[in-house]
Amino acid sequence: MNTILKKTVFAALCSVSLGAAAKDVDPESGFIIAPDWELVKAQCTVCHSSKLVTAQRGSRKTWESIIRWMQATQGLWQFEPEMERKIFDYLAANYPPGDGYRRKPLPPELRPPQ
Ligand code: HEC
16 A cells, blocks of 8 residues: 555544544543533532543443442432433433443344354
8 A cells, every 4th residue: 555545544544433432522521511511520520530430331220320329338419300310311321331332232144143
């Protein structure tokens, strides 16, 4: 491959991978900017770094169990139901399982025969 072609391919690959991950993030906390991110930033960085939150992935159920665990053992306060719903919605939508964490399952035609 000649150099110009290599550079072009490299640039194309970079823009594909950046494009897939291009979400606006708050430069201060690293939280993805999406509905209710400021609420989550305010509530979830009082005791620890936002990185502990942004490094975690999980379904709504997983996020709920993490928060229940902090409430039961780490002194996290109770939330009003409406606020709690917003926090779970934000976390489950923006930090779901499989988002850069685990690949998607293979489509059936690519799986080994059973
Ligand atoms: C009252 C203090 C407090 C607040 C507020 C708080 N946490 Fe935590 N959280 C903790 C403590 C303590 C730990 C354990 C830290 C450690 O292991 O070093 C923790 C750990 C975590 C972890 C890592 C869990 C694991 O299994 O390692 C996640 C994810 C997390 N918190 C998310 C959140 C989210 C989301 C919020 C906002 C809803 C939040 N935290 C608010 C106290 C808090």
